[in-house]
Amino acid sequence: xxxxxxxxxxxxxxxxxxxxxxxxxxxxxxxxxxxxxxxxxxxxxxxxxxxxxxxxxxxxxxxxxxxxxxxxxxxxxxxxxxxxxxxxxxxxxxxxxxxxxxxxxxxxxxxxxxxxxxxxxxxxxxxxxxxxxxxxxxxxxxxxxxxxxxxxxxxxxxxxxxxxxxxxxxxxxxxxxxxxxxxxxxxxxxxxxxxxxxxxxxxxxxxxxxxxxxxxxxxxxxxxxxxxxxxxxxxxxxxxxxxxxxxxxxxxxxxxxxxxxxxxxxxxxxxxxxxxxxxxxxxxxxxxxxxxxxxxxxxxxxxxxxxxxxxxxxxxxxxxxxxxxxxxxxxxxxxxxxxxxxxxxxxxxxxxxxxxxxxxxxxxxxxxxxxxxxxxxxxxxxxxxxxxxxxxxxxxxxxxxxxxxxxxxxxxxxxxxxxxxxxxxxxxxxxxxxxxxxxxxxxxxxxxxxxxxxxxxxxxxxxxxxxxxxxxxxxxxxxxxxxxxxxxxxxxxxxxxxxxxxxxxxxxxxxxxxxxxxxxxxxxxxxxxxxxxxxxxxxxxxxxxxxxxxxxxxxxxxxxxxxxxxxxxxxxxxx
Numbered sequence: 001x002x003x004x005x006x007x008x009x010x011x012x013x014x015x016x017x018x019x020x021x022x023x024x025x026x027x028x029x030x031x032x033x034x035x036x037x038x039x040x041x042x043x044x045x046x047x048x049x050x051x052x053x054x055x056x057x058x059x060x061x062x063x064x065x066x067x068x069x070x071x072x073x074x075x076x077x078x079x080x081x082x083x084x085x086x087x088x089x090x091x092x093x094x095x096x097x098x099x100x101x102x103x104x105x106x107x108x109x110x111x112x113x114x115x116x117x118x119x120x121x122x123x124x125x126x127x128x129x130x131x132x133x134x135x136x137x138x139x140x141x142x143x144x145x146x147x148x149x150x151x152x153x154x155x156x157x158x159x160x161x162x163x164x165x166x167x168x169x170x171x172x173x174x175x176x177x178x179x180x181x182x183x184x185x186x187x188x189x190x191x192x193x194x195x196x197x198x199x200x201x202x203x204x205x206x207x208x209x210x211x212x213x214x215x216x217x218x219x220x221x222x223x224x225x226x227x228x229x230x231x232x233x234x235x236x237x238x239x240x241x242x243x244x245x246x247x248x249x250x251x252x253x254x255x256x257x258x259x260x261x262x263x264x265x266x267x268x269x270x271x272x273x274x275x276x277x278x279x280x281x282x283x284x285x286x287x288x289x290x291x292x293x294x295x296x297x298x299x300x301x302x303x304x305x306x307x308x309x310x311x312x313x314x315x316x317x318x319x320x321x322x323x324x325x326x327x328x329x330x331x332x333x334x335x336x337x338x339x340x341x342x343x344x345x346x347x348x349x350x351x352x353x354x355x356x357x358x359x360x361x362x363x364x365x366x367x368x369x370x371x372x373x374x375x376x377x378x379x380x381x382x383x384x385x386x387x388x389x390x391x392x393x394x395x396x397x398x399x400x401x402x403x404x405x406x407x408x409x410x411x412x413x414x415x416x417x418x419x420x421x422x423x424x425x426x427x428x429x430x431x432x433x434x435x436x437x438x439x440x441x442x443x444x445x446x447x448x449x450x451x452x453x454x455x456x457x458x459x460x461x462x463x464x465x466x467x468x469x470x471x472x473x474x475x476x477x478x479x480x481x482x483x484x485x486x487x488x489x490x491x492x493x494x495x496x497x498x499x500x501x502x503x504x505x506x507x508x509x510x511x512x513x514x515x516x517x518x519x520x521x522x523x524x525x526x527x528x529x530x531x532x533x534x535x536x537x538x539x540x541x542x543x544x545x546x547x548x549x550x551x552x553x554x555x556x557x558x559x560x561x562x563x564x565x566x567x568x569x570x571x572x573x574x575x
Contacts, residue, residue, distance in 0.1 A: 005045025059260030116306030121260030132159025190269035199264030200249035227285035228276035257426030304399025307428035311406030358513035389441035394509030396431035442501035495567035510556035521545035
């Protein structure tokens with residue numbers, strides 16, 4: 001089946017969850033007028049459907065290929081990527097002084113959603129490039145920004161993030177890659193990195209790697225880590241890619257999914273001739289890298305929505321066409337009906353729709369906070385810090401659940417590759433793992449985010465929810481979330497907090513999603529009363545919200561005991 005961008009849903013969220021009209025009143029985002037927003041939402045939907053979606057199957061079945069250090073993508077990928085660059089889709093929220101359009105990040109969220117729903121693995125090249133822009137924009141010198149950003153923003157030179165090493169895993173402080181001063185302000189880089197997304201490929205003429213490494217005499221752990229720009233090809237005096245920079249792709253991983261994304265093992269300085277530029281001060285690498293990672297974490301949360309949208313579209317199409325058995329209530333007589341008429345199939349489909357809409361609302365809400373934080377809004381920055389682990393973890397959990405349901409709706413054919421349902425399931429499974437596992441997100445929530453301000457940001461969020469929400473189950477969930485938070489802040493040990501961190505994260509995420517769903521339901525009702533908008537879309541919005549309140553919110557309330565169970569239970573049994 002063909003991918004169709006959910007443009008009506010995206011426009012609704014931009015208006016009522018992001019508040020795009022209010023953002024456009026700020027001088028920074030004055031270009032985000034109604035016509036521009038319309039053109040971007042409609043245009044990227046058409047582009048994703050026509051350029052990225054047709055390559056999804058071959059990207060999965062053939063994927064990236066490695067041969068003697070060279071990585072190639074299937075036919076059509078380079079043309080599609082070059083079309084992405086030529087059409088300026090990478091420039092949406094980039095800084096204007098380096099060729100960006102300076103529009104809200106929320107519009108980039110729409111771009112990334114459509115590209116990922118159309119072809120999740122392929123879209124990873126766009127996601128990491130955005131993170132490289134953020135890191136250099138915030139931490140690069142004026143000379144580095146002028147040198148690198150114009151080409152990275154457009155995507156002409158895509159960027160990568162190089163943290164993980166074979167012995168380090170999630171313990172970034174254990175990395176061993178070295179950076180030795182040359183004497184002219186540059187450094188010789190030597191070491192190996194793993195899990196480097198699009199670390200080598202044939203889609204562009206250069207690749208800009210952002211690499212964490214240690215300088216001589218650096219402090220142990222994360223305090224001794226610095227960040228470096230390390231291009232695949234060095235630039236000549238005219239700023240064009242020229243000499244090889246001793247960066248080699250040793251291999252690519254054979255993975256469960258995202259086969260269109262080459263996951264590379266990169267070796268730097270095998271011939272002692274890999275040159276990098278220091279970004280920011282020595283020892284400040286983690287601060288710069290977290291700038292890049294926080295951007296990426298929201299986009300990974302969006303990947304959960306992307307897989308959910310694609311899986312839901314496919315499951316709905318199959319359920320409408322697959323005819324099997326009469327209705328159990330006898331209403332179809334002896335005639336078999338499309339399986340979408342059977343209650344349990346409808347339950348699965350409506351759950352897929354409701355969870356996708358709720359997770360999307362959370363991602364778009366977070367994107368709106370990014371835009372407000374960029375204007376200097378301190379409250380928005382505090383809210384963004386709080387909801388980022390929710391967006392990343394809950395968005396990807398929903399993606400895995402919905403993609404699994406998509407396989408289930410297809411029945412036996414869901415387990416057969418020809419339908420394509422399994423691809424979404426395989427592709428999305430990485431998302432709870434990379435860019436900080438969801439367990440790390442939960443630990444961050446109950447550690448830095450809850451304890452860093454003694455719960456002030458969380459209390460502010462709950463107060464906003466109580467001020468707007470009316471659903472009884474949602475308000476009970478708010479009470480329970482608050483009770484758990486107070487217990488974690490005042491009574492629980494570190495181990496107790498960590499033991500309950502994941503159920504707590506799910507409860508808080510569901511509470512926030514439910515708040516946003518209720519807002520949409522109320523607005524949809526007002527529009528129907530006033531005769532505005534598409535009635536079918538608005539009624540569908542109301543129905544998905546009802547399902548969320550009656551079926552999903554109560555499930556989250558059921559996690560209360562698990563969130564407060566404590567850690568002793570986990571250590572009673574020898575494992």
